[in-house]
Amino acid sequence: DQQVKQNSPSLSVQEGRISILNCDYTNSMFDYFLWYKKYPAEGPTFLISISSIKDKNEDGRFTVFLNKSAKHLSLHIVPSQPGDSAVYFCAASLDRKIIFGKGTRLHILP
Amino acid sequence: DGGITQSPKYLFRKEGQNVTLSCEQNLNHDAMYWYRQDPGQGLRLIYYSQIVNDFQKGDIAEGYSVSREKKESFPLTVTSAQKNPTAFYLCASTPGVRLGGNQPQHFGDGTRLSIL
Numbered sequence: 001d002q003q004v005k006q007n008s009p010s011l012s013v014q015e016g017r018i019s020i021l022n023c024d025y026t027n028s029m030f031d032y033f034l035w036y037k038k039y040p041a042e043g044p045t046f047l048i049s050i051s052s053i054k055d056k057n058e059d060g061r062f063t064v065f066l067n068k069s070a071k072h073l074s075l076h077i078v079p080s081q082p083g084d085s086a087v088y089f090c091a092a093s094l095d096r097k098i099i100f101g102k103g104t105r106l107h108i109l110p
Numbered sequence: 111d112g113g114i115t116q117s118p119k120y121l122f123r124k125e126g127q128n129v130t131l132s133c134e135q136n137l138n139h140d141a142m143y144w145y146r147q148d149p150g151q152g153l154r155l156i157y158y159s160q161i162v163n164d165f166q167k168g169d170i171a172e173g174y175s176v177s178r179e180k181k182e183s184f185p186l187t188v189t190s191a192q193k194n195p196t197a198f199y200l201c202a203s204t205p206g207v208r209l210g211g212n213q214p215q216h217f218g219d220g221t222r223l224s225i226l
Contacts, residue, residue: 009150034214043114043200043217044153089152098215100152 003027004092006101014109019077021104023090026071030092035064035075038087038103047088048075080108112137114218116201121223123188123195131186131221133201142184143202143215146170153200159184188223198222 005024013019023033031052036044050057050064050073057064063076077084085108090101114135123129135142141160145153155168159178173192178184188195199222202215 004152036214036217041119041222042219043116043202044215045217046214049214096158097155100154102150102152 002101004090004099004101006088006090006104008104009102010105010107012107012109013080015082016079019075019080019084019106019108021075021077021088021090021106023073023075023101024071025073025092027092027094028068028071030094032093033064033066033073034091034093034098035062036089036091036100037084038089044089077106080106082108082110084108114201114203114216116199116218116221118221119219121221122226123223124226126190128187128189129223131188131199131201131223133184133186133218135182135184135201135203135216135218137203137205137216138181139203139205139216140181141204141206142178143204144168144174144176144184144186145200145202147198147200147220156186156199195223196225 003026034049035047037047038044048059048062048064050066055066066073087103087105089103091098117132143158144156147153154170156174157176159165165176165178175187198220200220201218204213204215
């Protein structure tokens, strides 16, 4: 039973345009949602998070939107840069557990 | 520079052999975690430790063992009982035991384990 789903295994976006990565979840009790970025042969690095009581959080080029009624969140990257090419993991936390999605590979095209 | 160091970066194991993956942190974090990542999969929790000399099983603990004798060290042993050990193993830490947006996990760069 996959509680955090990233349905797009990969996404290609032109440099300078907006990248939108999506994530769906099933458990309405999750209290925080997080996005991590991972380069090959490296560990994930934390990007941005959002509390379940908010609907938007912004940090520089990165904005996360949360739609609780749809159990959906998205990460927007504007403008997309070549260094943004990586795998992005959506994660959700509840108590002492974090559940990760399978990741979306983002390719930024020149 | 504070961080998490995992060694070795690549490790090969023969069938029936136990191997130990090292994880050291100098962040003074209380909690440490071990995850496994398989191709096209998310991270799955193997074990976690909130304080020294204490640890709990995660979702896929079978075939693995850990110890937490020092705050900065959390080694993972992949035993011969783990039938499919080939994977990328990630160690992580947090300042406290409460996971979430206010204290996300810091990850090491991982160890890739392969079976000969």
